[in-house]
Amino acid sequence: MASSILRRFIPRKTTWMYGQRMMSSTIDVSVDEQTGIALMKMKRKPVNSLNLEFLQDIRNTIVTLEQNKKCKGLILTSDVPKIFSAGIDILEMYQPNEERLHNFWRALQDMWLQLYMTPLATIAAINGHSPAGGCLISISCDYRIMAPNYTIGLNETLLGIVAPFWFKDAMCNTVGYRETEIALALGKLYSTDEALQKGLVDEVVTSEQIMEAAQRKMLEYVKIPNMARAMSKQLMRQETADKLCSTQDSDVQNFVNFCLQDKVQQSLGFYLEQLKKRKSK
Numbered sequence: 477m478a479s480s481i482l483r484r485f486i487p488r489k490t491t492w493m494y495g496q497r498m499m500s501s502t503i504d505v506s507v508d509e510q511t512g513i514a515l516m517k518m519k520r521k522p523v524n525s526l527n528l529e530f531l532q533d534i535r536n537t538i539v540t541l542e543q544n545k546k547c548k549g550l551i552l553t554s555d556v557p558k559i560f561s562a563g564i565d566i567l568e569m570y571q572p573n574e575e576r577l578h579n580f581w582r583a584l585q586d587m588w589l590q591l592y593m594t595p596l597a598t599i600a601a602i603n604g605h606s607p608a609g610g611c612l613i614s615i616s617c618d619y620r621i622m623a624p625n626y627t628i629g630l631n632e633t634l635l636g637i638v639a640p641f642w643f644k645d646a647m648c649n650t651v652g653y654r655e656t657e658i659a660l661a662l663g664k665l666y667s668t669d670e671a672l673q674k675g676l677v678d679e680v681v682t683s684e685q686i687m688e689a690a691q692r693k694m695l696e697y698v699k700i701p702n703m704a705r706a707m708s709k710q711l712m713r714q715e716t717a718d719k720l721c722s723t724q725d726s727d728v729q730n731f732v733n734f735c736l737q738d739k740v741q742q743s744l745g746f747y748l749e750q751l752k753k754r755k756s757k
């Protein structure tokens with residue numbers, strides 16, 4: 477179902493499959509062939525930040541699961557305590573190698589297109605903080621369950637950078653135009669309760685209950701006739717995905733030009749310093 481455009485790039489082969497288990501250094505995946513449900517745990521320590529190779533691994537895993545005839549649904553969660561994903565690895569954008577920067581953004585686009593449009597049913601079990609790119613992964617799933625006392629949102633402006641149009645579109649599709657406008661301007665990180673209230677997440681359960689809740693909800697999804705469910709998702713999302721598909725090259729170039737500006741580099745350097753200072757307090 478994912479359009480042929482999404483399959484133009486062959487992902488790196490760094491994920492190994494042992495029967496119903498797939499492993500890479502950053503991802504652990506198991507598939508329950510009885511239920512058709514796969515569980516993907518992100519484990520790029522310390523904070524599941526998204527660098528080039530991790531993004532390729534995530535996409536590669538989704539492609540492999542799509543090819544598994546027995547797999548119908550995917551639950552995404554984190555193996556890192558208290559952090560779902562800290563978003564993009566800021567070190568990919570700070571003082572970058574230009575060629576790698578191109579490849580990095582392309583990998584982010586490709587991962588997003590694969591996840592957003594996958595015919596698999598997807599549930600994010602958000603068991604930790606989920607800023608920026610972490611929020612993007614969450615809102616690209618079909619359903620979100622979050623544990624209490626964490627934060628989620630598109631906080632890019634706090635770093636002196638701007639969420640690209642496709643982050644904005646995915647957010648708008650989730651919480652609506654006005655809420656997105658406010659959220660992006662303020663770089664708003666929502667508490668779990670606020671996120672539930674605004675519809676950024678669909679359900680809140682304790683950390684202890686989150687996997688069970690995700691499994692329960694996923695059983696509802698995989699019970700629906702597969703093709704009908706996948707086509708209804710395509711109906712809702714294709715237009716948004718096509719907007720990026722038709723402008724991928726210029727989006728990479730805009731990102732690279734934006735990142736290489738002195739002002740942006742200064743902001744990123746400052747933000748990284750703040751992160752380190754906060755830690756030493």
Ligand SMILES: CC/C=C\C/C=C\CCCC/C=C/C(=O)SCCNC(=O)CCNC(=O)[C@H](O)C(C)(C)COP(=O)(O)OP(=O)(O)OC[C@H]1O[C@@H](n2cnc3c(N)ncnc32)[C@H](O)[C@@H]1OP(=O)(O)O
Nearest residue numbers: 525562563564565566605608609637638730731734751755
């Ligand atoms: C014209 C426009 C065109 C195109 C668009 C232009 C621009 C592009 C925009 C790109 C979109 C960006 C998306 C993003 O995802 S940006 C990243 C945003 N992420 C964050 O702001 C999160 C920052 N991190 C935190 O808030 C905390 O770390 C967190 C996740 C709450 C965890 O807290 P804690 O458990 O206390 O852990 P530490 O803070 O001590 O962190 C441990 C360790 O990890 C480092 N780190 C944290 N986050 C990141 C990160 N995102 N990237 C890289 N490194 C990170 C942190 O510095 C610590 O490092 P140390 O070496 O000190 O151990």
